[in-house]
Amino acid sequence: MDINAYLIVAGILFSIGGLGVLIRKNLIVVFMSLELMFNAANLGFVAVSGYLNLISGDIFVIFVMVVAAAEAAIALGIAIAFYREKGTINIDKANELKW
Amino acid sequence: MDTKDLLVWSIPFFPMLGAILLGVFGKYLKNYAGYIGSISIVISFLFSVALFITVASTHGFTAILYPWIYASTFKTNISTYIDRLSVIMLVMVTGVSALVHIYSIGYMKGDKGFARYFSYMNLFVFSMIMLVLANNFLLLYVFWEAVGFCSYILIGFWYEKKSASDAAKKAFIVNRVGDFGFGLGVMLIFVSTGTLNYTSVFGMMPSLPGYLVTIIALLLFAGAVGKSAQFPLHIWLPDAMEGPTPVSSLIHAATMVTAGVYLVARCHVIFSYSPFASHVVAYIGGFTAFLAAFIALTQYDIKRIIAYSTISQLGYMFMAVGIGSYAAGIFHLISHAVFKGLLFLTAGSVMHAMSGELDLRKMGKLYSKMKITAVTFIVGALALSGIPPFSGFFSKDAILADTFNKGYYILWIMGEVTAFMTAFYIFRIIFRVFFGESHVDPSVHVHESSKVMTIPMIILASLAAVVGFIGIPPFDHSLFYLFLHRDFQNSFVFSPFVNYYPWFLLSSISVLAGALGIYTAYLFYIKQAFDTEKIKRIFKPVYELSFNKVYIDEIYDQLIVTPLKNFSVYLWRVVDTFVIDGAVNGLAQGFASFSGRVRRVQNGMVMSYALTLMIGVIALLAYYFIK
Amino acid sequence: MLFYVFSIIAIYSALMVILSRNPLTSALYLVLCFFAIAGFYVILDMEFLAAMQVLVYAGAIMVLVVLVIMLLNLANAKNIPKDFHQMFIAVISFILLFFEIFLYAIKGSGKVPTGIYTTAFIKTIGNTQIIGEFLFTKYIFPFEVASILLLIAIIGAFIFARRKF
Numbered sequence: 093m094d095i096n097a098y099l100i101v102a103g104i105l106f107s108i109g110g111l112g113v114l115i116r117k118n119l120i121v122v123f124m125s126l127e128l129m130f131n132a133a134n135l136g137f138v139a140v141s142g143y144l145n146l147i148s149g150d151i152f153v154i155f156v157m158v159v160a161a162a163e164a165a166i167a168l169g170i171a172i173a174f175y176r177e178k179g180t181i182n183i184d185k186a187n188e189l190k191w
Numbered sequence: 192m193d194t195k196d197l198l199v200w201s202i203p204f205f206p207m208l209g210a211i212l213l214g215v216f217g218k219y220l221k222n223y224a225g226y227i228g229s230i231s232i233v234i235s236f237l238f239s240v241a242l243f244i245t246v247a248s249t250h251g252f253t254a255i256l257y258p259w260i261y262a263s264t265f266k267t268n269i270s271t272y273i274d275r276l277s278v279i280m281l282v283m284v285t286g287v288s289a290l291v292h293i294y295s296i297g298y299m300k301g302d303k304g305f306a307r308y309f310s311y312m313n314l315f316v317f318s319m320i321m322l323v324l325a326n327n328f329l330l331l332y333v334f335w336e337a338v339g340f341c342s343y344i345l346i347g348f349w350y351e352k353k354s355a356s357d358a359a360k361k362a363f364i365v366n367r368v369g370d371f372g373f374g375l376g377v378m379l380i381f382v383s384t385g386t387l388n389y390t391s392v393f394g395m396m397p398s399l400p401g402y403l404v405t406i407i408a409l410l411l412f413a414g415a416v417g418k419s420a421q422f423p424l425h426i427w428l429p430d431a432m433e434g435p436t437p438v439s440s441l442i443h444a445a446t447m448v449t450a451g452v453y454l455v456a457r458c459h460v461i462f463s464y465s466p467f468a469s470h471v472v473a474y475i476g477g478f479t480a481f482l483a484a485f486i487a488l489t490q491y492d493i494k495r496i497i498a499y500s501t502i503s504q505l506g507y508m509f510m511a512v513g514i515g516s517y518a519a520g521i522f523h524l525i526s527h528a529v530f531k532g533l534l535f536l537t538a539g540s541v542m543h544a545m546s547g548e549l550d551l552r553k554m555g556k557l558y559s560k561m562k563i564t565a566v567t568f569i570v571g572a573l574a575l576s577g578i579p580p581f582s583g584f585f586s587k588d589a590i591l592a593d594t595f596n597k598g599y600y601i602l603w604i605m606g607e608v609t610a611f612m613t614a615f616y617i618f619r620i621i622f623r624v625f626f627g628e629s630h631v632d633p634s635v636h637v638h639e640s641s642k643v644m645t646i647p648m649i650i651l652a653s654l655a656a657v658v659g660f661i662g663i664p665p666f667d668h669s670l671f672y673l674f675l676h677r678d679f680q681n682s683f684v685f686s687p688f689v690n691y692y693p694w695f696l697l698s699s700i701s702v703l704a705g706a707l708g709i710y711t712a713y714l715f716y717i718k719q720a721f722d723t724e725k726i727k728r729i730f731k732p733v734y735e736l737s738f739n740k741v742y743i744d745e746i747y748d749q750l751i752v753t754p755l756k757n758f759s760v761y762l763w764r765v766v767d768t769f770v771i772d773g774a775v776n777g778l779a780q781g782f783a784s785f786s787g788r789v790r791r792v793q794n795g796m797v798m799s800y801a802l803t804l805m806i807g808v809i810a811l812l813a814y815y816f817i818k
Numbered sequence: 819m820l821f822y823v824f825s826i827i828a829i830y831s832a833l834m835v836i837l838s839r840n841p842l843t844s845a846l847y848l849v850l851c852f853f854a855i856a857g858f859y860v861i862l863d864m865e866f867l868a869a870m871q872v873l874v875y876a877g878a879i880m881v882l883v884v885l886v887i888m889l890l891n892l893a894n895a896k897n898i899p900k901d902f903h904q905m906f907i908a909v910i911s912f913i914l915l916f917f918e919i920f921l922y923a924i925k926g927s928g929k930v931p932t933g934i935y936t937t938a939f940i941k942t943i944g945n946t947q948i949i950g951e952f953l954f955t956k957y958i959f960p961f962e963v964a965s966i967l968l969l970i971a972i973i974g975a976f977i978f979a980r981r982k983f
Contacts, residue, residue, distance in 0.1 A: 103919035107912045112836030114908035142862045145933035158964040162971030164879045169978030190795035812918045
C-alpha cells in the first residue's frame with residue numbers, strides 16, 4: 093500500500109483523537125482520546141519506518157507504549173483523585189488553573 | 192612592589208583606613224575617634240616626610256598599584272606620579288592636615304557628630320593625597336570630584352542648619368560648573384592625544400595645534416576656577432564658612448582650594464604651550480586677588496574676611512602660574528597654606544571663646560584674655576601682609592617681582608594695591624578683635640582655648656614665621672626654586688624676563704604697601720583719626736559696592752538663578768503635569784483596558800488551555816510548512 | 819484490500835469513541851480501534867509490534883480504564899452539558915490540522931528509502947530479533963530510562979490514588 097494512505101489514516105485518527113480531547117467533558121473519555129492520538133502517531137512511525145527501510149521508528153513505538161503505560165497509570169490516578177476532590181469527572185470543574 | 196612603592200601607598204592607606212574605621216565603628220569609639228583620626232594622618236605625614244627625603248635625594252618615579260581600566264587602546268592604572276612637586280604638596284597637605292586634626296579634637300569636643308567629622312576629614316585627606324599623587328587625568332578627575340564631595344559634606348556638616356545645607360549645595364553646584372569644563376578638558380585630552388597619562392600627554396603637547404592646546408588649557412582652567420574659587424565662580428567660598436572652622440582651615444584655605452593652582456602647575460606643559468590661556472589664568476588671578484581684597488575691606492564676619500583673603504591669595508598664585516613662574520606660585524601655595532591655616536585656626540579659637548560669635552562689631556580687647564591666640568593670629572596676619580621676615584613676604588614678593596620683571600605691569604600694580612588692602616583688612620580684624628574698646632556681650636565668658644587647640648596654632652605660627660626662609664636667597668637662586676625648578680624645565684618659556692631690577696628695590700615697594708595698610712588700619716581703628724561714618728558717607732557708592740560683595744550674588748540671582756527657577760517651574764507645572772504625567776497615565780490606562788480584555792483568556796479552564804495549545808501547534812505547523 | 823477494511827474499522831471505531839455517550843461504550847470501541855491498528859502493523863510486517871499493541875494497549879491499559887470506570891461507577895454519568903462554542907473552534911482547528919498533516923504527507927512523499935532493513939531482510943531474521951537487538955544495544959540507555967520512568971509512574975499512581983495527601 094502507498095505510504096501516504098497510512099499517513100492519511102494516521103492523520104484522521106490523530107484528528108479524531110484531538111477532537112475528542114477538546115469536545116468531550118468526561119475525563120475518562122478525554123484520556124481515551126489521548127490514547128487514540130498516541131496510536132495514530134505510532135501508526136505513522138511504523139508506516140514511515142517500513143517505507144524507509146529503517147528500524148528506529150519501530151523502536152520508538154516501543155518507547156511510546158512505555159510512556160503510554162506510565163501515563164495511563166498516572167492519568168487514571170489523577171482521575172480518581174479528581175473524582176474524590178470534586179465528586180464528578182466533568183473536566184470543566186478543573187477551572188482553577190488561574191490562581 | 193618594592194619598598195619605595197610600599198612607602199607611596201602607605202601614605203593614602205592610613206587616612207583611608209581611618210575613614211572606613213571611623214565611618215563604620217565611629218559610634219562605638221566615642222572620644223577615641225579623634226585620636227584615631229589624628230594618628231592616621233600623623234602616620235601618613237611621617238611617611239610623606241620619608242618619601243620627601245627619598246625623592247629629594249634621588250629622583251621621581253611612578254608607582255603602579257594595579258591596572259584599573261584596560262579597554263583596547265584606553266589603558267589607565269591606579270598609579271602615582273612622584274616628583275618634587277607632588278612630594279612638596281604631599282608634605283604640606285598631610286602636615287597641615289595633621290595639625291588641623293589635632294586642633295579638631297579640642298574644637299569639636301562634645302559635638303554629636305564627632306566620629307562622623309573625623310571620618311569625613313580622613314576621607315578628605317585620603318582624596319587629597321590621591322589627587323596630588325595621581326599620574327593620569329582620569330584618576331585626577333575622580334579625586335578632584337572626591338575632594339569636592341568631601342567639601343560638600345563638611346560644609347553641610349551641621350546639616351540641621353538651613354544656612355549650612357544651603358551653603359553646601361551652593362558650593363557643590365558652583366563647583367559643578369567648573370568641573371563640567373574640567374571633564375570636557377579631560378575628554379578632549381583623550382580625544383586629541385589618545386592617552387590620559389601625564390607624561391605621554393605632556394610629551395605630545397608640542398605636536399598639537401595651538402588652538403587645541405588653548406582649548407584644553409582653558410577647559411582645565413575652568414575646573415581650577417571652580418575649585419579654587421576664582422572670579423567668576425568665587426561665590427561659594429565665603430558661604431562655605433558655614434562648616435566647622437577646622438574644615439575651613441584645612442579644606443577651604445590650605446589644601447582643596449589650592450588644587451586648582453596645583454593643577455595648573457602640574458599641567459604647566461599644557462599651559463606653557465598656550466601663552467593665551469596662561470595670560471587668561473594670570474589676569475583672572477590678578478583680578479580676583481584685587482576684587483576679593485576689595486570686598487574683604489568692609490565685611491564684618493571674621494571668617495568671611497579670611498575667606499575673601501583666601502580667594503585673594505589664590506588669585507596671587509594664579510597670577511604667578513599664569514606668567515610662567517610656577518615655582519613662585521607653588522611657594523606661595525605652601526606658605527599660604529601655613530599662614531592661612533593658622534589664621535583660620537585662630538579665628539576658630541576666637542569663635543570658640545566667644546561662643547560662636549563672629550561679628551567684628553561685638554568684639555574688642557580680647558588680647559589680655561587670650562594671649563596665645565592673639566599672638567599667633569598676629570604672626571599669621573604679618574605673614575599675610577608680607578612683612579619680613581614672615582613667610583608671606585618671601586612668597587608674595589617672589590610673585591610680585593616676577594610680574595614686574597616679566598613686564599606684566601598691570602598685574603604688578605593690581606598686586607601692590609591688593610597687598611595694601613590685604614594688610615588693611617587683616618589688621619582691621621586684629622585691631623577690632625584684640626585691641627580697642629570691648630564690645631563683648633558681658634554674658635560671654637571669654638577664655639583661652641585648651642592646649643590641644645593652642646599647640647597646633649603655635650606650631651603653625653612658628654612655621655609661618657620661618658617657612659619663608661626656604662625662599663632665600665631671593666628669587667631664582669632660592670633653595671625652593673632650585674629644588675623645584677627641575678620639574679618645570681620641560682615647559683615652554685613664553686614669558687622671558689624683560690627687566691632685571693634688584694630684589695630689594697621691588698621688595699621694599701611691597702613691604703611699604705603692606706606697612707602702609709597696617710598703618711592705615713591703625714589710624715582708623717586705634718587712633719580713630721578719621722570719623723569712619725563720615726568716610727563711609729563720602730565714599731558711599733564704593734563702600735556699598737564692597738559691602739555688598741560687588742553685587743555678584745545678586746547678578747547671578749537675576750541672570751541665572753531666577754530664569755532657571757522660572758523655567759523649572761514651567762517644566763514642572765506644564766511639561767511634567769501634562770506631557771509626562773499625561774503620557775504615563777495614558778499608557779497605563781491603555782495597558783489596563785487591554786489587559787482587561789486579555790485577562791479573559793486566562794479563565795482557568797483546562798480545556799480552553801488545551802484548545803489554545805492546539806491552535807498554537809496548528810500555527811507552528813503552518814509556519815514550518817510555509818518556511 | 820485488507821488495508822481498507824482496517825481503515826474503515828479504525829476510523830469508525832475512533833469516531834464512536836468520541837461520539838458515544840457512555841464511557842464504557844467508548845472504551846470498547848477503543849479496544850476495537852486498537853485491534854484495527856494492530857492489523858495495520860501486521861500488514862506492515864511488524865508482527866511483534868502488533869502483539870505488543872494487543873497486549874499493552876488492548877490488554878493492560880484498556881483493562882485499567884474499564885476498571886476505573888467501574889470503580890467510579892461512571893457508566894451512567896451522561897448528563898454533562900456541552901459547550902458548543904468550544905466545540906465549534908475545536909472542529910475548525912482539527913479540520914485545519916488534518917489538512918496540514920495531509921500537506922506534510924504530500925511534501926514528504928519525495929523521500930527515498932535509505933535504510934538496509936527491507937521487508938525481505940527483516941523476514942530472514944525475524945522482526946522480534948531485530949527489535950530486541952536494537953533495544954539492548956543501540957537503545958540501551960533509553961531503555962533503562964524507560965524502566966525508571968515506569969518505576970516513577972508506579973510511585974506516582976500510588977500517591978495520587980491514596981485517600982489522603
